[in-house]
Amino acid sequence: MVNSTTPKKVSGEIQVSRLGYPEKIKSIPTFARTIAQIAKQNVSELLEAIFIGAIDLGASDVHIETEEKQVKIRLRIDGVLQDLVEISHEDYRPLLSRLKLISGTKLNISDRPQDGRFSIVDNQKGIEVRSSTLPAEYGESIVLRVLNSEDLISLEQLGLRPDLLATFRKEIAKPNGMIIVTGPTGSGKTTTLYAFLKEVQSSEIKIITIEDPIEYRLSGISQTQVDPAKGYDFASGLRAIVRQDPDVILVGEIRDLETAEIALQAALTGHLVFSTLHANDAAGTVARLTDLGANTPSVAAAINSTIAQRLIRKVCPKCVELKTITPDLLDKISRALANLPPSIEIPPLTKETRIPTAKGCENCSLTGYRGRIGIFEAFLIDEEMERFILKNPATSDLRERATGKGMVSMYQDGLIRILEGITTIEELERIVGQE
Numbered sequence: 464m465v466n467s468t469t470p471k472k473v474s475g476e477i478q479v480s481r482l483g484y485p486e487k488i489k490s491i492p493t494f495a496r497t498i499a500q501i502a503k504q505n506v507s508e509l510l511e512a513i514f515i516g517a518i519d520l521g522a523s524d525v526h527i528e529t530e531e532k533q534v535k536i537r538l539r540i541d542g543v544l545q546d547l548v549e550i551s552h553e554d555y556r557p558l559l560s561r562l563k564l565i566s567g568t569k570l571n572i573s574d575r576p577q578d579g580r581f582s583i584v585d586n587q588k589g590i591e592v593r594s595s596t597l598p599a600e601y602g603e604s605i606v607l608r609v610l611n612s613e614d615l616i617s618l619e620q621l622g623l624r625p626d627l628l629a630t631f632r633k634e635i636a637k638p639n640g641m642i643i644v645t646g647p648t649g650s651g652k653t654t655t656l657y658a659f660l661k662e663v664q665s666s667e668i669k670i671i672t673i674e675d676p677i678e679y680r681l682s683g684i685s686q687t688q689v690d691p692a693k694g695y696d697f698a699s700g701l702r703a704i705v706r707q708d709p710d711v712i713l714v715g716e717i718r719d720l721e722t723a724e725i726a727l728q729a730a731l732t733g734h735l736v737f738s739t740l741h742a743n744d745a746a747g748t749v750a751r752l753t754d755l756g757a758n759t760p761s762v763a764a765a766i767n768s769t770i771a772q773r774l775i776r777k778v779c780p781k782c783v784e785l786k787t788i789t790p791d792l793l794d795k796i797s798r799a800l801a802n803l804p805p806s807i808e809i810p811p812l813t814k815e816t817r818i819p820t821a822k823g824c825e826n827c828s829l830t831g832y833r834g835r836i837g838i839f840e841a842f843l844i845d846e847e848m849e850r851f852i853l854k855n856p857a858t859s860d861l862r863e864r865a866t867g868k869g870m871v872s873m874y875q876d877g878l879i880r881i882l883e884g885i886t887t888i889e890e891l892e893r894i895v896g897q898e
Contacts, residue, residue, distance in 0.1 A: 475565055475567060475581050475582065476565065476581060476582045476583075476584060477510065477511060477514065477565060477581065477582070477583050477584070478583075478584040479511040479514055479515055479583060479584070479585050480511070481515060481585075481586065484497075484515060487519050488515065488516050488519035488520060489519070489520075489825075489826060490520075490825050490826060490827070490828045491520065491538070491540070491545050491547065491828035491829075492825065492828060492829065493825070494516045494519075494520065494547070495546070495547050495548060497512070497516075498512055498513065498516065498536075498547055498548045499548050502548055502550050502554065506550070506554040506557065506558065507557070509550070509554075509558060510558060510561060510562070513525060513536065513547070514583050514585070514592075514609075515585070516538070516547075517538055517609050518583070518585055518590065518609070518611065520538060520540055520828075521540060521541070521834070522538040522539055522540050522609060523539050523540075523542075523608065523609060523649065524538070524539040524606055524607060524608050524609065525537075525538055525539075525606070525607040525609065526538075526539065526544060526604075526606050526607075527555070527558075527559075527604060527605045527606075527607075528599075528604045529552070529555070529599050529600075529601040529602040529603065529604050530601055531601050533549040533550065533551060533552070534549065534550050534551070534552060534554075534555040534602075535548075535549050536548050536549070536550065540828070541774075541776045541830075541832055541833070541834065541835050542649060542774060542776065542835060543776075543830070545828060545830075552601075552602065555602070559596075559602075559603060559605065562594060562605060562607075563577070563579070563594075563596070565581040566579025566580060566581050566594040567579045567580065567581070568594070568596065573598060573602075573603050574598055575598065576595065576596060576597050576598070577594075577595075577596045578593070578594065578595050578596075579593075579594045579595075580592065580593050580594065580676070581594070589612075590609065590610065590611050590612070591610040591612075591678070591679075591680075592607050592608065592609055592610065593607070593608040593610065593676065593678075594606070594607050594608075595607075595608075610678050610679060612679055612680070614654065614679075615654065615657050615658075615661070615679055615681075616654065616658060617658055617661055617662070618631060618632065618658045618659070618661070618662045620658075621654075621655065621658055621837055622836045622837060623837075623839065624807070624871075624876065624879065625808075626806060626807055627839060627841060627871075627876075630768075630841055630843070631659075631770075631841070632662070634767055634768045634841075634843075635659050635662055635663055635735070636663075637735060637767055638733070638735060639730060639731075639732075639733050639734055639735055640730050640735060640736070640765060640766065640767035641726065641727065641730035641735075641736040641737075641738065641765050641766045641767060642659070642735075642736070642737050642738075642766075642767055642768050642769070642770065643717075643737075643738050643739065643740050643748050643766065643768075643769045643770070644656060644737075644738075644739050644740075644769075644770045644771075644772065645739065645740050645741065645742040645743075645744070645745065645747070645748055645751075645769060645770065645771045645772075646739075646771055646772045646773060647741070647773075649774070650772055650773050650774055651772055651773075651774045651835075651837050652739045652772065653678055653679075653739075655770070655772060655837070656713060656737050656738075656739065657679060657681070659737055660672075660681065660684060660711070660713060660737070661681075663711055663735070664681075664683060664684065666683075668710035668711060669685070669707070669708060669709045669710050669711070670683075670684045670685065670709065670710065670711040670712075670713070671684070671685045671686075671687070671704045671707055671709040671711075671712055671713075672684060672685070672686045672687065672712070672713035672714075672715070673687050673688075673689060673697060673700040673701055673704060673712075673713070673714055673715060674686065674687070674688055674689070674713070674715035675688065675689045675697070675715050675716065676688050676689075685707075685709075687700055687704070689715075696722075697714060697715070697716070697717075697718060697719075697722040698719065698721035698722045698725060701714060701722060701725045701726060701729070702725055705725070705729050705732075705734070709734060710734065710735065711734070711735045711736075711737070712726075712729055712734055712735070712736045712737070713736075713737045713738070714726050714736065714737070714738040714739075715738070715739065716738065716739045716740070716741075717738050717739070717740045717752075717755075719755065720755045720756040720757065723752055723755050723756075723757045724757060724758075724761075726738055726765075727752075727757060727758075727761045727762065727765040728761070728765075730765040730766070731761065731764060731765050736765075740752070742769075742771070743771075744771045744840065744858075744862065744872075744873070745769045745770060745771040745840045745841060745842035745865070745870070746769075746842050746858050746861040746862040746865055747771075747858050748766070748769040748771075748842070749762055749763075749766075749769075749852055749858070749861060750858045753855075759852065759853060759855060760853060762852065763844065763848075763849040763850075763852040763853055764849060766844050767843070767844060768841055768842060768843045768844060769841075769842045769844075770839060770840070770841050770842075771839065771840045771842075771873060772837050772838065772839045772840075772873070773837070773838055773873055773894050773895055774835040774836070774837055774838075774894070775835060775836060775837075775838055775877060775880070775886050775890050775891055775894050776830075776832035776833075776834070776835050776886065776890050777832060777833060777834045777835060777836055777885050777886055778819045778820075778821055778831060778832055778833075778884075778885065778886060778887060779821070779822075779823075779824060779826055779827035779830070779831055779832055779833040780833070781824055781826040781827070781833075782822040782823060782824035782826065782827065782831065783819045783820070783821070783822065783831075783884075784819070784820045784822050785817040785818065785819055785820070785884065786817060786818065786819075786820050787814075787815065787816070787817055788814070788816045788817065788818050790814070792818075792888060793812070793813075793814060793816070796812060796878050796881070796882070797812060799874065799875060799878055799898060800812070800875060800878055800879075802866065803871065803875065804869040804871075806869075807871065807879075809879050809882055810879075810882040810883055812882060816882065818881050818882065818884070818887070818888070819881070819884050819885070819886065819887055820887060821887050821889070821890070832886075832890065836880065836885060836886070838873045838876040838877045838880065838891075838894075838895070839873060839876055840870060840871060840872050840873045840876065841870065841871075842861075842862075842865050842870060843865070843868070843870070847868075848864065848865070848868070851864055872898065873895050874891070874895050874896075874897070874898045875898075877891035877894075877895060878891070
């Protein structure tokens with residue numbers, strides 16, 4: 464398996480060797496068998512093997528969970544956890560110690576959470592990993608977030624509809640104002656924000672980010688990380704950033720009123736501000752900010768647009784089956800897409816329309832899905848919408864007004880993806896529910 468001449472490891476870094484492995488690991492079932500053999504023969508090599516598989520399979524997280532009789536290792540792939548292998552508590556102890564050592568966390572602390580960070584060097588390529596330990600009933604569990612810089616993509620690679628791509632380009636080309644991306648953890652918000660940064664980046668403007676933590680390093684951009692233990696939080700960091708004469712500011716997340724107010728003022732005083740916020744949909748961003756205590760006139764005047772997004776799995780191209788749409792589903796989709804603006808082109812929808820069904824094969828680890836794509840909705844605030852927001856309308860009224868002005872909901876965007884043969888109705892409704 465892993466060659467005995469693997470380079471010596473240093474604190475903060477794991478160097479992996481691929482000698483003895485296939486060119487690329489392609490599925491969980493085959494990799495799980497390999498991992499099971501390594502765990503029995505040489506637990507010291509297990510960690511490197513896990514990371515090789517996580518990188519090849521595109522896992523976003525490695526979960527190592529302590530149970531009563533064993534320790535379970537799982538990978539989150541395309542947003543779904545998949546079992547990899549089980550090891551004994553005896554084998555887990557040195558594995559945990561090594562992870563703590565390279566993460567820069569304390570080995571003798573097991574009764575409270577710790578966060579750390581380290582790098583994986585794979586074929587001369589550096590990949591960042593965030594570690595988080597948590598005391599549990601049967602020992603410490605740990606989650607490892609894999610931050611592969613190859614996950615950073617351009618605006619075109621987000622897979623946007625042509626009209627939405629044009630809208631995003633128009634919004635990020637504005638010289639000032641705020642663009643907020645909403646969605647739950649793991650919905651791709653950071654990927655979208657970094658795509659915006661890559662699109663606007665040039666030698667003529669200064670871009671500064673404040674993040675918690677810095678997930679991806681970008682050349683030509685000033686990046687700073689909050690450190691609450693030292694009194695350096697989003698609010699204090701953002702207050703310092705606006706004195707650095709930036710053109711574009713990225714605020715990792717708006718969590719409190721002070722940060723919201725400084726970000727809004729920055730947007731109102733000649734800066735283009737990108738940020739994220741936890742809200743259920745694009746229209747709900749306004750209510751979320753006012754709930755934090757932000758001034759409604761400032762919110763209405765500062766925000767150019769809000770974007771809500773989710774990630775849905777794509778059907779596996781090697782085992783997908785196309786089946787004729789059922790009458791009930793045809794009626795359901797027809798009604799849901801009835802109010803789309805005429806300018807948005809969608810595939811033909813008739814009783815002969817064929818849509819994908821997930822089946823499952825070795826290529827997709829028997830799930831029927833491989834890879835993910837974003838679905839979006841964009842809530843644009845023009846002068847008319849600004850005046851409407853000043854009346855403090857309910858979120859449902861804002862959503863209705865935005866829909867009347869041409870906003871396509873995430874659910875509708877997902878239905879278009881189904882008609883394009885990209886995903887299934889089951890996957891869409893698993894992620895966003897039904898409208």
